[in-house]
Amino acid sequence: METVAVYCEPKLRTYGFKKVTDLSLLSWTAGPNQTAACGLMFQKLGETGLRFRLVVAHGSENRGITIHLLLDRGMEAVAQGRLQGIWGRPPESDQAIHCLSPVEMLFFHGPHYGDRYGIADLVFGVLAHESISVVLSACSASSIYLVLPHKEAQHAVAVLSEAIEIPKEIGTRGKDPREKTIHDCT
Amino acid sequence: MPAHFQKIQTGGVKVSDKLLRIHIADPLQGEKSADRLCRILAEEKISIVFLTMDRTGVHRRTSCCVDIAHEKRVRALIESEKALRERACFTGAVGLLSMFPHQSQLQVLGGSLLALGEANLPILDLSSSLAALSFVLRYTDLETALTALGRFFLFPADPVQLRSSVHVRQE
Numbered sequence: 001m002e003t004v005a006v007y008c009e010p011k012l013r014t015y016g017f018k019k020v021t022d023l024s025l026l027s028w029t030a031g032p033n034q035t036a037a038c039g040l041m042f043q044k045l046g047e048t049g050l051r052f053r054l055v056v057a058h059g060s061e062n063r064g065i066t067i068h069l070l071l072d073r074g075m076e077a078v079a080q081g082r083l084q085g086i087w088g089r090p091p092e093s094d095q096a097i098h099c100l101s102p103v104e105m106l107f108f109h110g111p112h113y114g115d116r117y118g119i120a121d122l123v124f125g126v127l128a129h130e131s132i133s134v135v136l137s138a139c140s141a142s143s144i145y146l147v148l149p150h151k152e153a154q155h156a157v158a159v160l161s162e163a164i165e166i167p168k169e170i171g172t173r174g175k176d177p178r179e180k181t182i183h184d185c186t
Numbered sequence: 187m188p189a190h191f192q193k194i195q196t197g198g199v200k201v202s203d204k205l206l207r208i209h210i211a212d213p214l215q216g217e218k219s220a221d222r223l224c225r226i227l228a229e230e231k232i233s234i235v236f237l238t239m240d241r242t243g244v245h246r247r248t249s250c251c252v253d254i255a256h257e258k259r260v261r262a263l264i265e266s267e268k269a270l271r272e273r274a275c276f277t278g279a280v281g282l283l284s285m286f287p288h289q290s291q292l293q294v295l296g297g298s299l300l301a302l303g304e305a306n307l308p309i310l311d312l313s314s315s316l317a318a319l320s321f322v323l324r325y326t327d328l329e330t331a332l333t334a335l336g337r338f339f340l341f342p343a344d345p346v347q348l349r350s351s352v353h354v355r356q357e
Contacts, residue, residue: 016316027240027242029242033303033306034303035299035302035303035309036299036300036303036304037303038296038299038303039295039296039297039298039299039300039301039302039303040296040300041296042292042293042295042296042299043292043293043296043297043300044296045292045296046291046292046293046295046296047293050292051289051290051291051292052290052292052295052314053290054313054314055295055312055313055314055319056238056240056312056313056314057309057311057312057313058238058240058242058247058249058310058311059308059309059310059311063308065309066240066242067312068240109316114233114234114235114236115233115235116233117227117228117230117231117232117233117234118228118231119234120224120227120228120234120237120250121221121224121225121227121228122228124221124224125221125224125225128218128221134239135240135241136238136239136240136241137237137238137239137240138237138238138239138313138314138315139234139236139237139238140236140237140238140284140313140314140315140318140320141284141315141316141317141318141320142315142316143315143316145313145315
């Protein structure tokens with residue numbers, strides 16, 4: 001069954017718009033057939049109760065995988081130390097764990113974003129026009145996540161508010177009503 | 187798998203219809219053809235079902251999935267622009283497998299990577315969203331992936347949840 005929807009919005013409607021600062025982005029590339037090893041590593045790290053804010057990964061043609069794990073900055077040292085201990089690649093290795101910190105994140109959700117055209121173009125177009133660089137982004141289901149350099153999130157909110165509906169007081173550490181136990185480790 | 191291992195209960199899993207994956211590697215400096223791709227897809231009223239962008243080394247890499255029904259048109263659009271033609275590559279058919287909720291738990295992320303890795307299934311892309319972990323896999327791997335994930339996770343028995351029967355299209 002197909003439902004045809006028409007959206008008449010002067011500005012793109014959002015809900016659950018959040019800005020989160022003091023985050024750390026850990027990134028590394030695992031070689032061919034090391035996906036399971038990364039899985040084991042996450043399971044061990046998860047035993048500490050540590051949780052992630054965002055994960056994005058890209059596979060490569062040789063079956064390697066580059067993983068980006070966004071965490072609260074307060075967890076950076078613990079996570080990096082444990083990951084390094086388990087992963088065991090020396091810092092000069094091309095599979096070493098890299099850390100970008102601090103970074104900031106904006107995320108928001110909206111009605112049927114994944115079924116609608118033009119959402120990504122609108123958001124990235126506005127940011128590009130203002131020369132705001134995006135470190136990492138993900139548009140999946142009805143969610144959009146933007147990881148931005150330090151002190152760029154507020155600037156991004158200001159320029160995005162011209163094009164999309166953003167509440168005057170946006171959430172920071174507070175929970176989205178739809179979030180359950182997310183981010184409880186902060 | 188350890189003897190004491192307990193499967194993790196999930197709320198459900200969904201798989202998409204066939205999608206076309208477009209992968210673009212832009213240099214960090216200079217024109218960003220991925221932005222151009224988003225623009226032409228918007229102009230052609232083609233929805234982006236899934237998109238991730240990262241910066242690795244000297245490249246900004248973008249992966250984007252659209253309904254495979256648009257393949258011919260999307261290939262023609264990309265072919266018509268030099269910068270896009272030189273930087274884009276296609277994978278099709280792919281599918282999106284979304285498992286929820288992840289509740290930001292590394293055990294869920296770890297278990298899913300372990301399951302897919304042990305089954306030797308290449309993960310083309312992965313992203314978390316508010317509730318789900320979504321994997322872009324080769325479409326022909328989706329059934330094997332569900333079986334592999336079933337070794338680590340418990341899914342609701344209701345098969346209706348697997349594929350959405352309602353599709354929303356924007357006019």
